[in-house]
Amino acid sequence: MQLPESQVAVLEAANADEATPVDALAAATDLPPETVTGAAFELEEQELVAVTERVDETISLTNEGRTYVEDGLPEVRLYEAALEASADADPAQMGQVIGTSGLEGDEVDIALSNYARKGYGSIDSGELTADPDADPAADPEATALESLVDEGTLEGSEDVLEQLERRGLAEVTESTVREVELTEQGVTELMAGVETAETVGQVTPELLTSGEWDEVEFAEYNVEADAETVEGGRVHVLREMSERVKDVLVGMGFEEMDGPHVDADFWINDCLFMPQDHPARTHWDRFALEQPTHIDDLPEDLVDAVERAHREGVGEDGEGYHSPWDEEFARALALRGHTTSLSTRYLSGEEIGEIEPPARFFSVEKAYRNDTLDATHLLEFYQIEGWVMAEDLSVRDLMGTFEEFYAQFGIEDIRFKPHYNPYTEPSFELFGTHPTTGELIEIGNSGIFREEMLEPLGVDCDVMAWGLALERLAMLTTGAEDIRDLHGTLADLEFLRNAEVTY
CATH class of the missing domain: 3.30.930.10 (Bira Bifunctional Protein; Domain 2)
Incomplete structure (x- = not known):
């Protein structure tokens, strides 16, 4: 049996006992992952391998999120400063509370925009109050950030994750993982012997002028193969x-x-x-x-x-x-x-x-x-x-x-x-x-x-x-x-x- 060089390499690197990820096959064959994926799909059409896929979701902290794990969320720090200023009893001057909180730059705006939303208190006409019943230790966003650092998993609801994403504190990355496994027919063909066929991937001026294009074997294109993701520009909304x-x-x-x-x-x-x-x-x-x-x-x-x-x-x-x-x-x-x-x-x-x-x-x-x-x-x-x-x-x-x-x-x-x-x-x-x-x-x-x-x-x-x-x-x-x-x-x-x- 004759196959293109990339297909032969993938077929020989695949395993009949367990599925092998495309990235692992790429490392074993020294081929780009997209080339391995294309070869795997072509081998699947010939029933020599089986290709399965799943979507993996990875949640990670941004640099800003890591900073807040160490220093505390800006709104929590503002609340703690408000308690020190006795704003749970009488309204305190917002500028004074911000000054003692240690917040600077964008952190001030972030704290102010999330303070009332989370029920820590109210802000009105330059004065700030603190709700004595608020519990920063139970802040769902702070808890979720801690769990990502300590356990690598998110502790909290989808709503909490969406809020962390919106604030730029966490990133969710989705990736499609494809795995390749030899079929019985693939094992049989390997045992019988597989040869590398000479194929041409594209038409060149030399092939056209020499007339050799009529004699060579062209590689097939697989439109389902992975391609590099390109985010094109667009007019701003x-x-x-x-x-x-x-x-x-x-x-x-x-x-x-x-x-x-x-x-x-x-x-x-x-x-x-x-x-x-x-x-x-x-x-x-x-x-x-x-x-x-x-x-x-x-x-x-x-x-x-x-x-x-x-x-x-x-x-x-x-x-x-x-x-x-x-x-x-x-x-x-x-x-x-x-x-x-x-x-x-x-x-x-x-x-x-x-x-x-x-x-x-x-x-x-x-x-x-x-x-x-x-x-x-x-x-x-x-x-x-x-x-x-x-x-x-x-x-x-x-x-x-x-x-x-x-x-x-x-x-x-x-x-x-x-x-x-x-x-x-x-x-x-x-x-x-x-x-x-x-x-x-x-x-x-x-x-x-x-x-x-x-x-x-x-x-x-x-x-x-x-x-x-x-x-x-x-x-x-x-x-x-x-x-x-x-x-x-x-x-x-x-x-x-x-x-x-x-x-």
Whole structure:
């Protein structure tokens, strides 16, 4: 019997008494594992060997997981520090507790995001409480990490394993193990003698020009043989979602805006009738520029009109804020905290000239805020900005626009909640139901622009506007439970490879 060289090698290395893994056969024959697998499948077709396979699952700790086994989970260390600060009796200052916990860098955000989730206590307005009945020794995630170190096996439920994976503390690796065993016919053929047949694996120019291709024996291809896993690149799910949102809004008759990521506080806040002593305008909530620090050019007439609205108000009943207003502060440069700075630029006529109603504009751009990282907040995020300028607009028009927009993504259970904004009246927030957790999550803010904002910009008709969260829309459509699964250092690569944005 004649067989290709690789098949002969595998046949001679296989055993009739017990199955031999492909890796062991590869080591014995000095052949690559994929070559051994292909040869084994070809021998199986001739009933010379039997091939069996199983899926092995290996759970291992990441470097971060090993660190927490030694030092303790960040949320447990925060709880222990809270007990030392007597937060089980009275609320303690969060900064003080963090300082005594020894947590640094990303560990602080990790501790804060898991503290309340595990029932260790609550965090509210910069204060922290500790539940005296909490038991860190029974923390299922800590127990699971210890079991992986001590026993090499996971002690805990599948839910615990999923949580460890999501946090990047454990990795689950699945591998297909194939084993090869000689059949009776294979033993018989070996005893009778097996010779190596000369075969050709591919057609070459020399074979074609010499005419030898017609005489040689070509090796057969086995499409079931293992091949190297290649993870190809793909468009990021947020980019896909952004393009989908743009398609929907353009289809609804909107035009796209663009503008600077770094802008003057004047465009970001002052034009929105946001008082200069508003808490959101402090260095705690904004990213100011170190160089340059201020913008050179602002339209003087518009600056005067905005300052007058802040100091005196607009209309007979307007009162303004009676609070400090400083043009130097208005000229200060910062990363925009919302993309509504684009709206003020366009509505004022400074960006593309005067806009006549009716008009509809939108943008899907990044905004930057000095927020605390958690499952629904990032330091930089994408905002879906939009506004409609027309006569006699109402809240009903605004709600109808949202219902039409979100219906394009299969979301038809939008809920509205009254809200206060310095620049819109009436105002309301939007909420959607997460498809996995069933929880209501905030997905946007909206309202009708106030007269105090529009009059200085030279707009004498109604404008309804909104700022929606692209990442949270992606969470509703893909089922992602944590915004950090979408991008950042904790992004779930497996999720990003498989998440789909439906059209």
